[in-house]
Amino acid sequence: MPIVEVQGLRKTYGATTAVDDVSFTVAEGEVFGILGPNGAGKTTAVECVEGLRVPDAGRIRVAGFDPVREHDEVAKVLGVQLQESELQAKLTVREALEMYSAFYADPADWRPLVERLGIAEQLGQRFGELSGGQEQRLFIALSLLGNPRVAVFDELTAALDPRARRETWQLIRDVNTSGVTVLLVTHSMEEAQHLCDRVAVFDRGGIAALGTPDALIRGSDNPVVISFQPSQPLPEAVLESLPGVVSIEHEGAKVVIEGDDDTVGAVTSVIAREGITVHELRIVDATLDDAFLRITAGAGARPGRSGTTREES
Ligand code: ADP
Numbered sequence: 001m002p003i004v005e006v007q008g009l010r011k012t013y014g015a016t017t018a019v020d021d022v023s024f025t026v027a028e029g030e031v032f033g034i035l036g037p038n039g040a041g042k043t044t045a046v047e048c049v050e051g052l053r054v055p056d057a058g059r060i061r062v063a064g065f066d067p068v069r070e071h072d073e074v075a076k077v078l079g080v081q082l083q084e085s086e087l088q089a090k091l092t093v094r095e096a097l098e099m100y101s102a103f104y105a106d107p108a109d110w111r112p113l114v115e116r117l118g119i120a121e122q123l124g125q126r127f128g129e130l131s132g133g134q135e136q137r138l139f140i141a142l143s144l145l146g147n148p149r150v151a152v153f154d155e156l157t158a159a160l161d162p163r164a165r166r167e168t169w170q171l172i173r174d175v176n177t178s179g180v181t182v183l184l185v186t187h188s189m190e191e192a193q194h195l196c197d198r199v200a201v202f203d204r205g206g207i208a209a210l211g212t213p214d215a216l217i218r219g220s221d222n223p224v225v226i227s228f229q230p231s232q233p234l235p236e237a238v239l240e241s242l243p244g245v246v247s248i249e250h251e252g253a254k255v256v257i258e259g260d261d262d263t264v265g266a267v268t269s270v271i272a273r274e275g276i277t278v279h280e281l282r283i284v285d286a287t288l289d290d291a292f293l294r295i296t297a298g299a300g301a302r303p304g305r306s307g308t309t310r311e312e313s
Contacts, residue, residue: 001064003028003077003150003181004049009058011044018044020205022058028149031172031182033192033213035288036202037296042185045202046152049183050080063149079148079180081139081156089128093119093138096127097145104146113141117171133164140171144180151175154185169194189288193217199288203296216291223286226267227256228278234270242266254280 002025009022019041026032034042047053049060051067051074060066065073087096097114101107114120117137122130130138136156143151153172157165172195176182186192192199193213201209201216209216217223234255239248244260257263264283271278 002026003063004032004183005059005061006045006049007059009045009048009060010056011041011048011053012056017205019048022202022205022207024200024207024210026150026181026183028181029176029179030197031176031184031195033196033199034183034185034202035187035189035192035199035292036208037187040202040296041205042187042202043154046154046183046185050074050078050152076146077149079143079146079151081143081151081153084135087127087138089126091127092123093125093127093130094123096138096142097123100142100145106147107145108147110141110145113144116174117141118167131164132160133167136160136164136168137171140168140175144175148180150181150183152183152185155187156184157186157188157191165191189292193288201292201295209291209295213288213291216295217286217288219291219294223290224260224264225256225258225284225286226264226282227254227284228267228271228281229253230255230271231277231279234274234276238270238274242270 004024004026006025007023009019010017011019022041022045024032034046036042044053048055048058049062049067051071054068062074063077065077067074091099093114097110101110111120114123117140119134119137119141122134122138125134127135127138139156140151140153143153156172157168160168169191172182172184182195184192184195196213198210198212199216200207209219211219230253236248239245239255239257242257242259242263243266244263246258249256257267259267
């Protein structure tokens with residue numbers, strides 16, 4: 001039995017339909033990503049799962065319980081991340097842990113938790129004095145106090161620098177390895193690609209795609225970008241005759257070819273055959289960014305592609 005089941009969920013705010021006919025399930029032990037541009041309905045859907053909002057239609061079960069009618073049971077299963085505004089800046093880390101522990105009949109011991117999350121040194125420090133990464137570690141600790149079966153993290157790393165983000169990803173992985181299912185709301189494709197077993201790509205209130213990050217990327221029309229600087233120009237006809245080529249661009253002396261795995265093999269043999277040396281050869285797999293842009297084409301948000309020189313057109 002899936003630990004989270006959402007079927008035909010619909011939620012409107014006045015004239016705005018925030019979520020329409022959304023269905024997905026999360027298996028116990030998964031890291032499940034809810035991905036999509038701003039305004040796509042991610043938070044609304046997750047708030048319905050948490051029982052914070054009452055759906056207009058559809059069926060939701062968390063560990064078999066209805067989040068609205070059986071809210072107390074669902075609260076025992078879910079570890080929900082606080083929003084920053086919910087924690088007073090003057091509260092120390094220890095006070096926050098003690099205060100939130102008091103909400104649970106049988107809370108987790110927070111001492112090993114803060115050791116594991118690397119904030120044991122900060123116990124006497126006030127919340128307002130913590131770095132962004134330390135804040136998020138505290139939020140993770142607080143969300144785990146009730147020994148949840150499912151932890152819900154919403155844009156946990158959005159405000160962090162790259163190092164703190166990677167450290168937080170590792171912590172999320174550790175949480176998952178310790179047996180907790182993770183429901184992760186993010187608009188970072190990179191984050192989803194690193195962490196999630198499966199993702200649901202939300203777009204304009206619906207789910208536009210659902211699957212493993214790899215499957216979504218494989219669905220991309222042109223999964224590989226090859227770029228290099230040849231020692232002498234390669235005839236355009238030779239480039240065009242390569243298998244799997246989708247586009248060829250020249251950026252100064254650099255050649256950028258979009259293609260697939262066959263193109264990669266063919267490019268390297270053409271280079272060898274023509275006796276050409278190349279500089280700065282790069283082969284970049286398509287990312288979830290590409291998949292996301294394709295899936296949500298026409299939506300408002302158009303995040304930039306990472307790791308390549310190419311612009312989506
Ligand atoms: P996301 O989390 O993907 O950014 P949201 O679920 O927050 O999306 O929002 C989906 C849509 O619902 C947006 O158009 C948003 O403006 C609208 N919306 C969200 N919350 C409310 C609310 N409390 N009242 C009215 N409209 C809302």
